[in-house]
Amino acid sequence: MATIAIEQPRQRRGADAVRGAKRVGLVLLGLLVFWGLWEGYRFVGERAGITWPFTVDEVNMPHIHEMLRAFTKPLQPGGPVLLHYEWHWALFTGKEALVGFVLGGLIGFGLAVLLAHSKVLRRGLLPYIVISQTVPILAVAPMVVVGLGSKGVEPWIAVSVIAAYLTFFPVAVNTLRGLLSPDPRSLELMRSYAAGRNAVLWKLRLPSSLPFLFSALKISATACVIGAIIGETPASIQDGLGGAIVNFNQYYSTAPERLWATNIVCAVLGLAFFGVIVLVEHLVLRRAPERIA
Numbered sequence: 001m002a003t004i005a006i007e008q009p010r011q012r013r014g015a016d017a018v019r020g021a022k023r024v025g026l027v028l029l030g031l032l033v034f035w036g037l038w039e040g041y042r043f044v045g046e047r048a049g050i051t052w053p054f055t056v057d058e059v060n061m062p063h064i065h066e067m068l069r070a071f072t073k074p075l076q077p078g079g080p081v082l083l084h085y086e087w088h089w090a091l092f093t094g095k096e097a098l099v100g101f102v103l104g105g106l107i108g109f110g111l112a113v114l115l116a117h118s119k120v121l122r123r124g125l126l127p128y129i130v131i132s133q134t135v136p137i138l139a140v141a142p143m144v145v146v147g148l149g150s151k152g153v154e155p156w157i158a159v160s161v162i163a164a165y166l167t168f169f170p171v172a173v174n175t176l177r178g179l180l181s182p183d184p185r186s187l188e189l190m191r192s193y194a195a196g197r198n199a200v201l202w203k204l205r206l207p208s209s210l211p212f213l214f215s216a217l218k219i220s221a222t223a224c225v226i227g228a229i230i231g232e233t234p235a236s237i238q239d240g241l242g243g244a245i246v247n248f249n250q251y252y253s254t255a256p257e258r259l260w261a262t263n264i265v266c267a268v269l270g271l272a273f274f275g276v277i278v279l280v281e282h283l284v285l286r287r288a289p290e291r292i293a
Contacts, residue, residue: 016286035064062257067264070257082258085244086265093240094269096156097228100163101220101273107164108171108216115172116179116205117197126176133169137227140165142234155235162231167220174216178209214281221273229266241266 042063045056054060071083111129115122141162148158182204190200232242241262248259 016282038064059253059256062260066257067260070255070261075258082261086241086262089239089241089244089262090265090269092156092237093225093228093232093242093266094272096159096231096240097163097224097269097273099157099160100165100227101167101224103160104164104167104220104224105171105217108168108220109175109213111168111172112175112179112209113201115176117201122176129169129172132165137162137166137230141231145231145235149235155237159228159231159235159237159240163224163227166223166227170216170219170223171213174212174219175209178212179205181212182208210285214277214285217277218274218281221277222270225266225270225273241269 038061042056042061044050045061050056071086072081074080075082075085111125115126144162144165145155145158148161149155179201186204187200190204195203228240229242229245232240233246237243238247244262245259245266248255248262252259
């Protein structure tokens with residue numbers, strides 16, 4: 001019996017390793033397919049003279065190897081290579097996104113818990129929470145930056161607030177759905193044992209909401225990066241990826257590969273946030289499967 005008990009965790013770890021390797025392989029395969037489609041369309045488009053939806057040429061569709069090579073070229077003569085700047089821009093934008101992610105996640109989770117315990121608040125506040133997301137972020141960002149800036153708040157903090165604005169909604173809605181998901185019979189059983197609201201929350205509602213919560217966090221992980229990048233534009237921040245995109249957009253006709261390289265860094269930053277949440281989800285849900293069920 002002891003041997004079987006030892007073998008089961010080993011088999012589970014082995015199965016997890018196989019699944020992880022398959023996922024990495026699928027990601028690499030997807031990148032290769034995308035590379036082939038991009039270069040194939042570029043090859044065909046140039047020779048066929050495709051002009052819709054845009055003219056296929058070295059400006060609108062630079063070769064992927066040219067985008068990657070741009071990282072190794074100096075941004076200015078005799079200066080550091082572009083990768084050096086991209087690294088620092090990514091760290092700065094990542095800091096803004098991380099603060100916004102934590103702030104928005106806490107606000108969203110707190111709202112979900114509050115709404116889950118009150119039908120009156122749920123009916124009264126939930127429509128306004130939904131309406132808040134119908135306002136374009138490009139309209140909200142300047143108001144937040146100017147409004148907080150007039151109070152002496154540093155620009156990067158205002159950008160984090162914008163990232164939090166995009167983060168809290170999926171967390172609030174999905175977590176609320178998870179908190180309300182337990183079977184009514186389970187709730188009745190808890191009440192029959194004279195369990196209070198806090199006990200029901202921590203022992204039943206919260207474990208049941210974890211899959212919903214992590215689904216929301218994975219959405220918010222990329223949304224907070226987008227919010228930080230967009231928020232840097234009205235804040236006139238030059239130390240982040242948003243400022244780099246604005247600057248490189250001005251010279252796109254002469255050096256398009258720099259803007260595309262920055263877009264790649266933005267995508268990698270969003271994937272890094274997403275990957276961390278996936279890892280945490282795997283560790284949490286694997287350790288408590290019986291409580292979630």
